Amino acid sequence: MTNTSNKVYTVSQINAYIKRIFETNGPLRYVSINGEVSNCKYSDAGHIYFTLKDKGGQLACAMFAGRRAGLSFVLKDGMSVVVSGQISVYERDGKYMMYADRIEQEGLGALYEEFERLKAKLSAERLFDPDRKKEIPAFSNRIGVVTARTAAALQDIMRISRSRNPYAQLILSPAVVQGAEAPESVCRALRRLLAEEPDVIIIARGGGSYEDLFCFNDERIVRAVADCPVPVISAIGHETDTTLIDLAADIRVPTPTAAAALAVFDLSAVDEKLGLYRMRLGRVMNDRITLMRHRHEALKAKVASHDPSRVLDNMRIRLDGLDGRVKQAFESKRSNTLQRLQRVTELLKARSPLGMLEKGFSYVTDEKGRNLSKAHQFKAGQNISLRVSDGNVSAVVSDTSTDKS
Numbered sequence: 266m267t268n269t270s271n272k273v274y275t276v277s278q279i280n281a282y283i284k285r286i287f288e289t290n291g292p293l294r295y296v297s298i299n300g301e302v303s304n305c306k307y308s309d310a311g312h313i314y315f316t317l318k319d320k321g322g323q324l325a326c327a328m329f330a331g332r333r334a335g336l337s338f339v340l341k342d343g344m345s346v347v348v349s350g351q352i353s354v355y356e357r358d359g360k361y362m363m364y365a366d367r368i369e370q371e372g373l374g375a376l377y378e379e380f381e382r383l384k385a386k387l388s389a390e391r392l393f394d395p396d397r398k399k400e401i402p403a404f405s406n407r408i409g410v411v412t413a414r415t416a417a418a419l420q421d422i423m424r425i426s427r428s429r430n431p432y433a434q435l436i437l438s439p440a441v442v443q444g445a446e447a448p449e450s451v452c453r454a455l456r457r458l459l460a461e462e463p464d465v466i467i468i469a470r471g472g473g474s475y476e477d478l479f480c481f482n483d484e485r486i487v488r489a490v491a492d493c494p495v496p497v498i499s500a501i502g503h504e505t506d507t508t509l510i511d512l513a514a515d516i517r518v519p520t521p522t523a524a525a526a527l528a529v530f531d532l533s534a535v536d537e538k539l540g541l542y543r544m545r546l547g548r549v550m551n552d553r554i555t556l557m558r559h560r561h562e563a564l565k566a567k568v569a570s571h572d573p574s575r576v577l578d579n580m581r582i583r584l585d586g587l588d589g590r591v592k593q594a595f596e597s598k599r600s601n602t603l604q605r606l607q608r609v610t611e612l613l614k615a616r617s618p619l620g621m622l623e624k625g626f627s628y629v630t631d632e633k634g635r636n637l638s639k640a641h642q643f644k645a646g647q648n649i650s651l652r653v654s655d656g657n658v659s660a661v662v663s664d665t666s667t668d669k670s
Contacts (some may be wrong), residue, residue, distance in 0.1 A: 277356065284354035287361065293352040298324065298363065301376065302344045303475030313340055316474060317348055317363065323474065325362035326350075332366055342475050343377020346370050376475065380482050384509060387484070392491040393512040399496040401516055401527060402464050404535075407434045408528045409463035409495070411454040414439040418469040418500070418521035425525035430532040436461050442470040448483035455489050465528045466493065468510065469500040469521040481508040490514055500524035628652035640667040 274282075287293050300317035307313055311330030316323050326348055328336070340346070350365040387393065408426070412418050419437065426433050438461075440454035441447045451468065458466055468490070470478070480486070481501050490497050491513040499514035500521045511517040518524045569575060629637045630650050637643060643665045651658040 276359070280354060280356040280359050283359075283361075284356055287353050288351075295349070295351055295366075296363075297347055297349040299345070299347050299371065300324070302340060302346055303342050305340050305342050313365075315340060317346075318474075318476065323476075325360065326365055327362060328365040328368065336368055338370055340368065343380065344370055376479055380479075380509070383482060383484055383487075384512070387487060387491075387509065387513070392487065397491065398515045401496050401498065404530050405433070405464035405528055407436060407461070407463045408525075409436045409438060409458040409461060409466040410469065411438050411440050411451060411458065411466065412469040412521070413442050416442065416469070416471060418471050421521045422467065422469060422525040425522055426529045429526065429529045432532070433529045436463055443473065443477050443480060445480075447480035448485045451481075451486050452489045455493060459493070459495065463495055465496045465498065467498045467500060467521070467524045467528055468514070469524055470502065471521070472503045472506070475506075478502045478506055478508055481510040486510055487513045498524045498528055623654045627658075640665050 298317060300319050300323075303316045303318055303323075305313065305315040311333065313328040313333065315326050317326050318324070328340075328350075347369045348363060348365045349367040349369075350363050352361060352363050354361045391397070410419065410422055412422075414437070423435060426435055436458060438454040438458045441450035455466070455468075470481070478501060487509045490499070490510050496516075497514045499508075499511045499517045500519075500523065501508050501510060504519035516527070518527055628651070630652070631637055631642075632648050632650075634650075637649065643649070643662045645662055645664055647662040649660050649662060651660060
């Protein structure tokens with residue numbers, strides 16, 4: 266490429282030119298480099314992307330799926346390895362990186378060894394036990410946030426909080442979240458927050474390299490989180506990143522956005538649920554009122570049936586009915602009695618001596634009123650009395666005779 270003052274190049278041309286320099290440089294065409302693995306990720310296509318680092322710097326690396334045949338182990342963060350391959354330029358991003366042909370494991374890196382040592386120590390003290398975990402409140406009004414004041418994580422938390430519940434109060438306790446100052450800074454931020462009496466605390470930091478996030482493996486932070494009386498949500502790095510603070514926290518979420526969604530209740534969802542409860546309560550109350558109204562009507566009818574005036578009315582009706590039946594029975598009895606009396610009267614009349622007198626017979630008595638019905642009772646010269654139909658007749662017996670037959 267000729268260097269002329271009036272020549273203007275495109276970005277692609279410059280990146281391609283630099284790539285050719287890398288590819289034609291002898292030492293860079295194939296080189297072996299020792300370092301510690303961090304930010305290791307396996308893609309769906311089978312490629313491996315990772316960073317090779319030491320105390321002084323870091324180098325982006327990639328091993329494509331076609332080169333993985335000779336890799337006899339699973340590459341993980343913290344491993345100390347020797348990577349052999351070519352240094353070249355990824356033209357699209359203008360970024361140089363190492364394309365690995367072979368990776369040999371040397372052992373665990375210093376940071377990874379420190380991580381595992383502290384993890385084993387704190388695990389033995391039961392700082393990560395599930396029974397130590399506190400439940401995240403379902404309805405938090407005061408949410409404490411520990412993160413950098415200018416962090417994108419804070420903006421994500423604020424955005425989600427406003428969208429879910431504009432009345433929720435966010436209390437920021439700023440802290441350094443990277444480097445040697447971070448552990449003590451985060452511990453101070455936690456202590457400041459506790460004085461504000463939050464309902465829940467979010468400790469958040471966006472993604473970064475393994476060493477960028479390593480401050481959250483510091484024993485001081487881990488103990489402060491484990492001993493915190495307020496529930497703590499850890500939102501450090503990406504989903505694939507794991508720090509000891511994640512194990513000590515009451516719950517770990519993959520992103521600050523997820524932390525805000527967990528800590529801040531959705532007001533619209535609560536309103537919707539309350540509306541549903543109101544509707545259900547309305548139905549229950551209407552059903553209850555209807556039931557009570559029916560019971561009231563039934564009791565009202567029952568009371569009405571026992572009302573003294575109603576009872577008296579019923580008794581009057583019954584008495585009227587009984588009176589009618591008594592009168593009817595009396596009239597029937599009277600009629601029957603009269604008919605019988607008339608028959609008896611006619612029979613007595615037919616058999617009465619007076620009746621016989623009407624037919625021409627007479628009733629004969631002596632002076633003492635004794636009935637004389639036989640011839641031998643009469644004596645000549647005897648005074649007798651004859652009772653006829655219309656009066657009495659006095660007579661003297663002149664003679665008597667008896668029937669010979």
